Amino acid sequence: MKKQTFLKGSLILIVSAAIAKVMGALFKIPLTNLLGGVGMGYFSCAYGLFLPIYALSITGLSTAIAKVTAQEMAYGHVCTVRKIRRVSRCFFALLGLFLTFIIWVTARPFATYAAADTDAYFSILAIAPSAFFGCITAVERGYYEGMQNMYPTAVSQAVESIAKLLFGLFFSQFVIEHEAEVLAYFPTGTQILPIASAAGVLGVTISTVVGWLYLFLRNFASDGIRKSKLKSDTHVTSTKSILCELLKIMIPVALGSIVTNLTSLIDLCTMMRCLGNVQSRASMDLIRNFGEIASDSAFPAFVYGSFTGMALTVFNLVPSVTNMFGKSALPCAAQAWTKGKKDIVASQTRSVLFATSFFAIPSGFGLFFLSKPVMGFLYSGHLQEMEIASEALKALVPGMIFLCLTVPLFSILQGIGKADLPVKFMIAGVIVKLIGNIILLNIPSMCVSGAGISTSLCYGLIFVLCLYSLKNAFGESIGLLKLLLPIIYASAMCTTTAVLCMSLFKFVPERLLLCISVAAAILMYTLVLWLLEKKNTSLKDLFCIRV
Numbered sequence: 001m002k003k004q005t006f007l008k009g010s011l012i013l014i015v016s017a018a019i020a021k022v023m024g025a026l027f028k029i030p031l032t033n034l035l036g037g038v039g040m041g042y043f044s045c046a047y048g049l050f051l052p053i054y055a056l057s058i059t060g061l062s063t064a065i066a067k068v069t070a071q072e073m074a075y076g077h078v079c080t081v082r083k084i085r086r087v088s089r090c091f092f093a094l095l096g097l098f099l100t101f102i103i104w105v106t107a108r109p110f111a112t113y114a115a116a117d118t119d120a121y122f123s124i125l126a127i128a129p130s131a132f133f134g135c136i137t138a139v140e141r142g143y144y145e146g147m148q149n150m151y152p153t154a155v156s157q158a159v160e161s162i163a164k165l166l167f168g169l170f171f172s173q174f175v176i177e178h179e180a181e182v183l184a185y186f187p188t189g190t191q192i193l194p195i196a197s198a199a200g201v202l203g204v205t206i207s208t209v210v211g212w213l214y215l216f217l218r219n220f221a222s223d224g225i226r227k228s229k230l231k232s233d234t235h236v237t238s239t240k241s242i243l244c245e246l247l248k249i250m251i252p253v254a255l256g257s258i259v260t261n262l263t264s265l266i267d268l269c270t271m272m273r274c275l276g277n278v279q280s281r282a283s284m285d286l287i288r289n290f291g292e293i294a295s296d297s298a299f300p301a302f303v304y305g306s307f308t309g310m311a312l313t314v315f316n317l318v319p320s321v322t323n324m325f326g327k328s329a330l331p332c333a334a335q336a337w338t339k340g341k342k343d344i345v346a347s348q349t350r351s352v353l354f355a356t357s358f359f360a361i362p363s364g365f366g367l368f369f370l371s372k373p374v375m376g377f378l379y380s381g382h383l384q385e386m387e388i389a390s391e392a393l394k395a396l397v398p399g400m401i402f403l404c405l406t407v408p409l410f411s412i413l414q415g416i417g418k419a420d421l422p423v424k425f426m427i428a429g430v431i432v433k434l435i436g437n438i439i440l441l442n443i444p445s446m447c448v449s450g451a452g453i454s455t456s457l458c459y460g461l462i463f464v465l466c467l468y469s470l471k472n473a474f475g476e477s478i479g480l481l482k483l484l485l486p487i488i489y490a491s492a493m494c495t496t497t498a499v500l501c502m503s504l505f506k507f508v509p510e511r512l513l514l515c516i517s518v519a520a521a522i523l524m525y526t527l528v529l530w531l532l533e534k535k536n537t538s539l540k541d542l543f544c545i546r547v
Contacts, residue, residue, distance in 0.1 A: 016154030018321055023161035024313075027168050029378050031200050032309045034172055035193060036385070040309030041301035042197035045111065045120030045268060046127045061092055061135060062142035063414055064250035068242070069146025070415075074335040080237045081147070087242050088139045096135030103128035119191065122198035126205060133208040140215040148332070152215060160211035168203025175199045252419040262430050263458060266437055267308065267451050274441035275300035285444035293384055303388055307451060310379055310389035315396045318363045322356045322404040333415030345416060346474045350483060352408040357484050360404035362491040362525055366518070368397040369499050373514045380511075388448050395452025402459035409466040416473060425465040429458040486532045494525035 032040050065088055072080045107124040137156065144152040175182050175196040182195055279286060279299055286294035293299060336344040367374060371390040379386045410422040436454025440446045446453070471477055501517035508516065 012150040012154045016150075016157045016324070019158045020161035020320070023158075023165045024320075027161075027165040027203075028309070028313050030169055031172060032313075032379060032385075034169075034176060035197055035200070035309075036305070038298050038301050038305055039193040039197050041272075041305030042120045042123050042194050043200060044305060044308035046123035046197075046201050060250040061088075061095075062138040062145065063411075064246045065139060065142030066146040067249055067415060068245055069143055070148070070335050071338050072237075073147060074338045077237070080242075081143075083237065083239070084242050084246075085139065085143045087239050088143075088246065089136065091243060091246075092135045092139055093132070096132035099131035099135070100128050103131060119194035120197075122194050123201045126198045126201040128205075130205040130208040133205075133212045137208065137212040137215060140212075140219070152218060155218075156211045156214050159214045160207045163210035164204050164207035166203075167206045168200045171199035171203050172196050249414070249419055252423050262426075263433050263455060264308075264312075266430065266434050267304070270434070270437045270441060271304045271307065271451055272300040274438070275303055275447055278442060278444050278447050282444045286447070290384070290388070302385070303448060306385040306388040307392050307448070310375065310385060311392035311396060311452070314367065314374065314378070314389075314393055315400050318360055318400060319403050319407065322359050323407045325352045325355050325408045333412050337416045342474060345412065346476065346478070349409070349412050349470060349474075349478060352412065353405060353478070353480065354483055354487075356404050356408050357487050360401050361484070361487050362494055362521075364397045364401040364404075365491045365495040366498060366521060367400070368394055369495055370502065370514070370517070371397075373502065373510065373517075377511050377514050391448050392452045395449040396455055399452070399456030399459040402456070402463040406459060406463045406466055409463075409470065412470065413466065413473075418469065418473065421469050422466075425462045425469075428465065429462040432461055433458040486529065490525050490528035490532065493528045494521040497521050497524040 031043070035043065065084065068084055069081050072078075072084065104125065107128070108118075108121050111118050111121040111124055141153040141156065144150070175192065179192045183190055183192060186195065279294065283295060286299070290299075293302060296302070333345050333348055336348065371393045372386075375386045375390040375393065379389070413419065413421050433454045436457055437451055440450025440453055443450065467478060467480060498517040498521035501520050502513060505513055505516070
């Protein structure tokens with residue numbers, strides 16, 4: 001198969017990510033309306049344990065295989081590429097089984113001691129098998145990404161998201177509608193919300209099985225290597241060398257991914273505890289800010305569920321799409337760096353920053369100034385949760401922009417053989433996140449926005465460190481300010497347009513008004529960039545960079 005350019009590979013993955021996010025929103029928004037803030041708290045607890053372990057397998061493994069495959073393909077060692085796939089399948093299937101076992105064993109103590117909520121136990125058990133299927137799926141995705149074929153990853157992600165929507169909502173709705181019959185299978189005193197949450201999580205697990213099944217069936221058609229190339233290549237690397245190379249890349253990348261997901265784990269371990277402390281010593285302040293709900297014993301879980309189930313759901317929408325630029329950039333950067341083309345990698349870095357900021361900056365501006373209308377549009381049935389989530393989202397927005405710009409830079413660093421740097425940078429960011437949570441969440445007036453502010457500080461620091469390290473690696477400045485100024489200006493103009501529409505046409509129904517305002521903002525953004533385009537590097541020049 002012909003190699004895909006950076007632009008084509010990115011667009012394929014972006015379309016897939018967009019489909020996945022639409023499906024994810026169609027899953028999580030009704031699920032949140034079904035379970036409420038407390039139920040989503042149980043759901044998020046499962047993810048708090050699952051994400052770091054899942055990241056260990058998915059991100060680290062797929063990145064390692066993609067990079068090693070890209071390097072061997074650059075040398076023309078196609079037989080070694082096939083062997084990399086075979087070895088990875090066996091080794092990482094065992095790793096997946098081990099990770100599943102770890103989740104099962106630690107489910108109850110984690111729910112009891114770390115999350116301080118034993119009702120999350122059922123959801124944690126339901127998520128465990130997805131670690132295994134995540135590992136074996138990551139092997140196939142990394143293999144094709146390394147060959148610069150993004151179609152298998154894109155389609156499997158889309159299939160997975162559709163399965164999650166169908167199974168997750170069906171199971172959760174079924175449990176809610178058949179409460180008495182379901183609870184008959186559980187100990188006396190068990191509440192229905194933890195079971196309904198676990199049912200939704202089970203839908204997520206089944207979706208990983210469906211995603212793997214698609215790749216398994218696809219492999220019967222072709223592995224993307226022509227037979228003529230196999231006949232002309234006799235170089236085969238030993239199994240030991242392949243495993244050593246994979247682990248050498250995977251371990252720092254996986255550690256970086258784990259540390260990235262530690263921000264969620266920190267929120268899980270600190271938010272409910274800190275909110276419980278504030279509730280016990282400053283309950284009147286909380287009641288003045290949030291009403292009588294603040295006196296309820298479930299208030300910490302209510303706030304945590306609103307933050308993770310609503311604010312973080314919206315926060316993650318844009319990064320999940322822009323991260324696809326990093327997936328496409330990594331094999332391109334690995335091949336160019338292997339061939340000694342440092343200038344090409346520097347150009348790819350500018351391209352990926354421009355492409356990422358093209359989506360991230362206007363989205364961030366819009367979400368900051370329209371946080372309440374957006375939350376009202378998505379969660380109109382939960383007014384109290386909506387108020388909390390909109391305030392948290394404002395605090396999260398700067399971090400969202402930094403995260404969007406940082407993840408592709410991580411891919412570039414991994415592609416040029418500096419996979420250890422993202423780990424170090426993330427450790428520094430996580431320390432800032434932990435300190436920020438402990439301080440800010442214990443202030444009654446900031447117990448909602450505190451976690452968002454510390455998240456923004458965390459990713460801001462990491463972004464600055466990434467830029468500095470890449471400047472040293474390339475021996476030249478990336479020219480970030482010159483690159484982003486047109487987008488910042490166009491984003492300010494389009495956001496102003498949206499805010500003016502919301503202010504001037506208040507007689508229009510709220511949901512329709514938000515859609516009109518967003519459409520007007522997109523038109524303004526496109527117009528301003530079109531007017532500025534002649535004075536800046538064209539999109540074609542920025543995107544269409546070949547190795």
